[in-house]
Amino acid sequence: MTRLAIPKTYKLYIGGKFPRSESGRVYEILAKKGDFLANAAKASRKDAREAVVAARAAVGGWAGATAYNRGQVLYRIAELLEGRRAQFVDEIVQTEGVSVAAASAQVDEAIDRWVWYAGWADKYVQVAGNANPVSGPFFNISVPEPTGIVAIVAPQAGGSLLGLVSVVAPALVAGNTVVVIANETMPLSAISLSEVLATSDVPGGVVNILTGSPAEIAPWLASHADVNALDLVGAGAIDWVDLQIAAAETLKRVLPPENGPDAATPSIDRIVAFTETKTVWHTKGLI
Amino acid sequence: MNFLDYAPAPESQAILNLRSDYGLFIDGEFVAGRGTPFQTINPATEKQIAMIANANAADVDAAVAAARRAYTGAWSRLSGSDRGKYLFRIARLVQERARELAVAESLDNGKPIKESRDVDVPLVAAWFFYYAGWADKLDHAGLGPNPASLGVAAQVIPWNFPLLMLAWKIAPALAAGNTVVLKPAETTSLTALLFAEILQQADLPPGVVNIITGAGDTGQALVNHPDVNKVAFTGSTAVGRAIARSVAGTDKKLTLELGGKAANIVFDDAPIDQAIEGVVNGIFFNQGHVCCAGSRLLVQESIHDEVIDRLKDRISTLRLGDPLDKNTDIGAINSADQLRRITELTAMGEQEGAERWSADCAIPENGFWFAPTIFTNVSTSHRIARDEIFGPVLSVLTFRTPAEAIAKANNTPYGLSAGIWSDKGSRILAVADKLRAGVIWANTFNRFDPASPFGGYKESGYGREGGRPGLAAYLKPAPYLKPAPSRPRSGTAPAASATPAAPAAPAAPAVSARKKAAK
Amino acid sequence: MTSSQLAARLAPRDRTLALLGGEATDANLRRYLHGIPGIDAVGLEQRAADLGSRSIKTTSKKLALDTTIGLIDLTTLEGADTRGKVRSLVGKALTPDAGDPDCPRVAAVCVYGDMVPHAVEALGSAHAAGTGNGIAVAAVATAFPSGRASLAVKLADTADAVAAGADEIDMVIDRGAFLSGHYGRVFDEIVAVKEACRRQDGSHAHLKVILETGELNTYDNVRRASWLAILAGGDFIKTSTGKVAPAATLPVTLSMLEVVRDWHRLTGEKIGVKPAGGIRTSKDAIKYLVTVAETVGEEWLQPHLFRFGASSLLNDVLLQRQKMTTGHYSGPDYVTID
Structure with a gap:
């Protein structure tokens, strides 16, 4: 006789905790073949609001951590991912319906990508910043600083883990905090990643993961005055122009949707996209 | 005759050769x-x-x-x-x-x-x-x-x-x-x-x-x-x-x-004479028609009265008048519309209970003019402390600690610029780190240079002008080419052909480093 | 009673002690002088440059040139000075422009102490002799220019010059003592020299305190030395001996004027300022006038509150003055050499 399985109902990841949706709603996560896998929380606008509050509370600590420390914390996530590699492969095989080899390749690439971005934490400032030779007795330096809170619509196509890592990691490198709407139909990787994050050294609130409908939640994030930037990389299938228009109200920095296998290609540009160049002048006087 | 009544020193218009249309x-x-x-x-x-x-x-x-x-x-x-x-x-x-x-x-x-x-x-x-x-x-x-x-x-x-x-x-x-x-x-x-x-x-x-x-x-x-x-x-x-x-x-x-609503933060250990100059320059340069103008003076409470006294003395020496006179410090407001806006906002400042002081200078009969003005007893909720006035009007607020100064300076949807005045280097650098503004002037203000990026945080806009970022704002990366693994990776073609849409010849190593480094 | 009221109501010495909160010891002076806000060099120099870019034309320029002449301490300070040289200098002081009897006279002649009798003699009835009318005789003293001598020698130097008829004493501070933090020694020396300026009738020769700003080097030092000199009773603060480069500069003078302005705010007392050395052209002199007028006020453009220590400046002003009178450019053969 086979053992009776325990059907899982997953929750949101907000402020380092795992709350249910305040709406009480859930939706079914189905395997590629259509079988029921688990229930996911269906986030509401109020959950999005709570996530922004948590993300704002976390900005100071995360942006204020040393770059070396951020790099270490991000690398630690890669270590944990590596340890739970089998789980991620299994979930990808089920939700995406790909082969074990393909799923393994995706997980490996996601881990490597995380490592790659972790290594940028204490370097991107050197590459993107400048000492400026102004004509006068002034010290003048430009450095990129985190924009603040980045709201992200994760890629909605296959590659549910790699897509998520490819957009969350670069936003974290500079010290931004993130509210990310996971892949709607294939949220298991995101949910498992939240469990990884919760046991890692990433402070609560630095990454907030919402499962549910991007079409429903994204407009609230796009128009939220306390969100500083919007990554629409996975919003190609919804009314993303309206989101961009909503984001214009508070002049959010916006990255447009990307499609295809090259979406969110790893690049320092993705890090710098969510930074602000701050230029500091100071007088130089000998006497 | 008083020496300070400088004789008119108008710049000649003879050099102009303007058309009528x-x-x-x-x-x-x-x-x-x-x-x-x-x-x-x-x-x-x-x-x-x-x-x-x-x-x-x-x-x-x-x-x-x-x-x-x-x-x-x-x-x-x-x-x-x-x-x-x-x-x-x-x-x-x-x-x-x-x-x-x-x-x-x-x-x-x-x-x-x-x-x-x-x-x-x-x-x-x-x-x-x-x-x-x-x-x-x-x-x-x-x-x-x-x-x-x-x-x-x-x-x-x-x-x-x-x-x-x-x-x-x-x-x-x-x-x-x-x-x-x-x-x-x-x-x-x-x-x-x-x-x-x-x-x-x-x-x-x-x-x-x-x-x-x-x-x-x-x-x-x-x-x-x-x-x-x-x-x-x-x-x-x-x-x-x-x-x-x-x-x-x-x-x-x-x-x-x-826009902007920059805070100019004056600590009690500031080089005071230079700070006064910087505050004056910060808000009265170009009649205050400056997006990065230091329109909010945040002064440490312990030196507030002294700073205000000195500011008033200094502002009283500013010369308002003919823009073409070489001794003019404050010229004309650019338009009737702008003058109306400045006038309305300053009237609102008085209504809201802030205390107004304007320099006692003669206002010419024709043209658009506004005397340099300071508001004291301003609180953060007053419109003159929040709205960009874009005129020669300074709103003065106080603070007690560096943390309070930073909080008040950042308490605005804008984030274009800020000023810090202090003799203490470590404090300047720490405050500069925490200010949410694109340009921070420490012990100076309103400096511009083509090599120095300029631009804002938050609702002050995005993108930078000046310096390397200012150039990058007009460029995009070379079209991405998936590097063919079989190709030799050490490209011999010169990389610097500036023809914009020209496909990058064999993908140079740096491209692959940038685009596929995670592989 | 606020500190400023306190300061204004007390006699000078008591006022200084009240401000210092004790005797003029190195420690008390250090605490006071180092409590004064610092100077940012770039901002100071920028402000000086801005003031220097005022455009003084036509009637204002005429007024500025005449004012400048009336503020000059016409100076000769050479090892080769003789009675003849001093008489010649006095002649120039009395009649700056032989072709223009309306040309104003200079404020003073400035010479070494042993030349004072010759200057007094040459001036004759034109000697101000403490009256405020006529031309004053200023003597450099206190082992000018280095100041490296014992206090006794410096005081004797001073007393000699006063006894010989000097109206004004230009003393040098002990820069070595200042730079090594012995503010009390500098203070005491100024107090002692001021005492040596006392005449038999109880009046004082005016005391100008030369800071030698080129040796003090930093603007913060200049500002502290300015306060120190004023606290100790100097009537004037003066930039330089003219023997050390850099001598007077506009930013240094501006920083000293700011001290004078602040002292006036604090006590109501008006202290004079004398930039000396390196001011050779009318254009430069006018920059100083602008800086004085816009920093401490136009009232300071009088000989008892502002002087130029200069020699070649006068002829350049005269050439400019002739140009304004005649409408054409003049030449060096049309002004006299002294």
Whole structure:
């Protein structure tokens, strides 16, 4: 006789905790073949609001951590991912319906990508910043600083883990905090990643993961005055122009949707996209 | 006779050779506009200087088409070094005609001649010199080798630094290989049109820069034109917001330099005489018509009274009057509209209970003027502490600790600039770290340099002008080519062909490093 | 009672002690002088440059040139000075422009102490002799220019010059003592020299305290030395001996004027300022006038509150003055050499 399985109902990841949706709603996560896998929380606008509050509370600590420390914390996530590699492969095989080899390749690439971005934490400032030779007795330096809170619509196509890592990691490198709407139909990787994050050294609130409908939640994030930037990389299938228009109200920095296998290609540009160049002048006087 | 009643020292207007009417500058020629022409006046006298053509939608079409033709037919085919040479030529011509440009600027804008002569015009030349040198060095702009220009840039600039904002826009755009359609502000078109003459003198290929004049609807037609690839705007946050909405969903790259409400933070250990100068310069430079003006003075409570006394003494020595007089410190407000806005906001400041002090200076009979004004007893909730006044009006608030200063300074939707005055280096650096503003001046204020990036956080806009980021704002990475693994990876082809759309020959190693480093 | 009221109501010495909160010891002076806000060099120099860019034309320029002449301490300070040289200098002081009897006279002649009798003699009835009318005789003293001598020698130097008829004493501070933090020694020396300026009838020769700003080097030092000199009773603060480069500069003078302005705010007392050395052209002199007028006020443009220590400046002003009178450029043969 086979053992009776325990059907899982997953929750949101907000402020380092795992709350249910305040709406009480859930939706079914189905395997590629259509079988029921688990229930996911269906986030509401109020959950999005709570996530922004948590993300704002976390900005100071995360942006204020040393770059070396951020790099270490991000690398630690890669270590944990590596340890739970089998789980991620299994979930990808089920939700995406790909082969074990393909799923393994995706997980490996996601881990490597995380490592790659972790290594940028204490370097991107050197590459993107400048000492400026102004004509006068002034010290003048430009450095990129985190924009603040980045709201992200994760890629909605296959590659549910790699897509998520490819957009969350670069936003974290500079010290931004993130509210990310996971892949709607294939949220298991995101949910498992939240469990990884919760046991890692990433402070609560630095990454907030919402499962549910991007079409429903994204407009609230796009128009939220306390969100500083919007990554629409996975919003190609919804009314993303309206989101961009909503984001214009508070002049959010916006990255447009990307499609295809090259979406969110790893690049320092993705890090710098969510930074602000701050230029500091100071007088130089000998006497 | 008192020595301090300096005899008038007006800069001569004889150097000007103005026309009575100006057309639109399209495809290298001045042409008539199809809209109803409007007059540009001297805000110090309200007298007409010239009639200016008004570009309607068809004119905008013509200008964008000319820019497109020049982009594909000439400018994008030119080598970087040749583009640079044109920019060097322009820089030299600006220097040669510096006096004339300064006089025209003060005449049309109302700013003191000493500012147009010593700040605006020298910076215009410096901006062209700086970006001229970049034109053949784009590989080092930070976008990897062989970056591509964007195409046609639509640029809309404000009236506070007419020629300088033109330089900030045009110099990097051309260096990067784009062509330009620029619209100056309605009240300050004159120097842009003189600049068009300089372009003719420089023999710049027709259509590379087109200057169309008109009001807001002209600008709107320009930024919404489907054939522009880049929009760069400096002006109010309200208009910037509208532009951000209108380019949503398009491929247009956007740079916005918008409003500000900068805090100038004076600590009790500040070098006090320089701080007073910096506060005065911060808010009264250019009549306070400066997006990065230090319009909020945050002064440590322990020195508040002394600072206010000294400020009032110093402000009382400012000379308000004829912008063309070389001793004028405060010129004319640029327009009746702006004067009305300043007047309304200051009236509101009084209504809300702030205490007003204005310098006791004689106000000329004609023209638009506003005496330098300080508000004390201002709280963070007052409109004069939140709204950009864009005039010679300073709101004074106090703080007790560095943390409070930072919190108050950041308590605004804007984030363009800030000032810090202290003798303690460690505190300056720590405060600078925590201020959410794009430009921080420590023990100085209102410094500008082409090598120094300028631009805001939050609702002060996005993108940077000046320096390397200012160049990158007009470029995109070379088209991404999936590197074929079998190919030899050490490319022998020269990387520096500046032809914009040219496919990067064998993917250079740096491309693969940038694009596939996670592999 | 606020500190400023306190300061204004007390006699000078008591006032200084009240401000210092004790005797003028190194420690008390250090605490006071180092409590004064610092100077940012770039900002100071920028402000000076801005003031220097005022455009003084036509009637204002004429007024400025005449004012400048009336503020000059016409100076000769050479090892080769003789009675003849001093008489010649006095002649120039009395009649700056032989072709223009309306040309104003200079404020003073400035000479070494042993030349004072010759200057007094040459001036004759034109000697101000403490009256405020006529031309004053200023003597450099206290082992000028280095100041490296014992206090006794410096006091004797001073007393000699006063006894010989000097109206004004230009003393040098002990820069070595200042730079090594012995503010009390510098203070005491100024107090002692001021005492040596006392005449038999109880009046004082005016005391100008030369800071030798080129040796103090930093603006913060100049500001502290200025306060120190004023606290100790100096009537004037003076930039330089003229023997050390850099001598007077506009930013240094501006910083000293700011101290004078602040002292006036604090006590109501007006202290004079004398930039000396390196001011050779009318154009430069006018920059100083602008700086004085816009920093401490126009009232300071009088000989008892402002002087130029200069020699060649006078002829340049005269050439400019002739140009304004005649409408054409003049030449060096049309002004006299002294």
